[in-house]
Amino acid sequence: MERTLILVKPDGVKRNLVGEVLSRVERKGYSIVALKLMQADRALLVQHYAEHEGKPFFEPLVEFMMSGPIVAVVAEGNRVIEGFRKLAGATDPTIAEPGTIRGDLARDQGTKVVQNLVHGSDSVESAIREIHIFFPEL
Numbered sequence: 532m533e534r535t536l537i538l539v540k541p542d543g544v545k546r547n548l549v550g551e552v553l554s555r556v557e558r559k560g561y562s563i564v565a566l567k568l569m570q571a572d573r574a575l576l577v578q579h580y581a582e583h584e585g586k587p588f589f590e591p592l593v594e595f596m597m598s599g600p601i602v603a604v605v606a607e608g609n610r611v612i613e614g615f616r617k618l619a620g621a622t623d624p625t626i627a628e629p630g631t632i633r634g635d636l637a638r639d640q641g642t643k644v645v646q647n648l649v650h651g652s653d654s655v656e657s658a659i660r661e662i663h664i665f666f667p668e669l
């Protein structure tokens with residue numbers, strides 16, 4: 532069965548949207564198989580966002596992700612990687628379709644990094660890599 536890594540980012544936790552995000556995942560029919568509230572440190576985030584190192588938003592992204600607790604989740608189901616990306620919507624919350632997490636619940640805050648509530652793995656390879664970073668015990 533396919534698995535994906537979902538993160539509720541610090542903006543989502545601060546706005547008390549953890550239940551809203553998890554509810555959408557569960558209502559879609561995916562199962563939550565691991566979950567933790569945690570404070571991510573720089574080393575973990577640099578590893579997680581390695582593909583973005585060198586981009587102008589990289590440092591703001593790491594700072595933002597360290598700005599408060601996050602919720603890390605492993606969800607499971609057939610095509611859950613693609614399915615959660617659809618639930619999340621486009622990276623830019625202004626562009627994200629209404630009906631999606633980002634489209635319904637986030638907007639442009641004028642910050643250097645886009646604050647868009649959630650992360651979802653984008654491929655099978657990414658999911659395996661990212662789940663191992665956040666849940667080495669799995």
Ligand code: IDP
Nearest residue numbers: 588592621622643644645646647649650651653
């Ligand atoms: P994704 O989260 O939709 O997969 P990625 O391109 O992997 O988007 O980017 C990771 C995160 O970095 C985004 O969710 C967003 O928070 C931030 N980000 C991506 N592109 C930009 C940008 O062009 N400007 C500012 N922040 C960005």
Ligand code: MG
Nearest residue numbers: 650651652653
């Ligand atoms: Mg991504």
